[in-house]
Amino acid sequence: MKKSIIITLVTLVSTAFSIPVVFSDDDRDEYRQRSLGVAPVTSKPYINECSSCHMAYPPGLLPASSWKKIMNGLDSHFGDNAEVDSDDFKIISNFLDSNSADKSSYRRSRKIMRSINEKNTPLRISELPYIKRKHDEIPDKMIKYNPKVNNLSNCSACHSQAEKGLFDEDNIRIPGFGHWDD
């Protein structure tokens, strides 16, 4: 009997102390994510339908109007047919809209929005002024002529945590060149 009381007490005390620690870890992770990146990709249907041919681009990289235009042109998606069925279309459209750059408080989404002219509806993440500016010092041999990268649109080739929405320097590994120091 005594033993069980002791066990209960120890459990209660340790739980009481461990909960705030867990919370503060979460807070720190979220702060890191908000300040360093864009919101991570969380929609299974989006990942299933859109990441077969390219990485699942985090929705916080483009404004809602851009995603809408992309979703309405899936029969000719940058030259490919990428049609999805009507159920997936609704789920994916909602996910992209509610997590788009103009509705996000994450730092890089804010910066992307500030770099876009309001009258424009950009369709290519790789042509956003903010994204171009962030990559303008990187020589062609590391991206364009790097057979493991080929194109600026291939984010995850160098940004190892891209699909988690993290684009900070610590997570950059350029194939054949290694770590990139800004």
Added chain:
Amino acid sequence: MKSLTLIISLSVALLSTAVSANSDLTQLIDSYQADSSTLPDAKKGQQLWNKKFTGKAPFTERSCQTCHNSNLQQSGQHIRTQKIIKPLAPSVNKNSLNNIKKVKKWLKRNCKWTLGRECNNEEKASLLLYIKQQ
């Protein structure tokens, strides 16, 4: 005893999943065959797999091999994004052809890109019969 029962029921569950995925595919092929004017077969599927079609620049010459490789037991590569595509041959990729929704989706998307139109039911059945053998 308990663990033996568990092992047996798990194996049965696993086996029935595999069997049902396979029978779903057979059903799909049968339904395509029923709507075909001529009898589909793997040989025709192979010919279609290798056939070259003309598309818009920059990818003017297109075939299934453009992205999937001529050897289905090896990986392919998406011509535009360069993303690696897992082998389609079920003998080396157990996940290939086991999801009917995916099978239908990719037949639709990829026939439209490669041939410039949707494949007819005979072509779809022939392609599936060919891929299934690999």
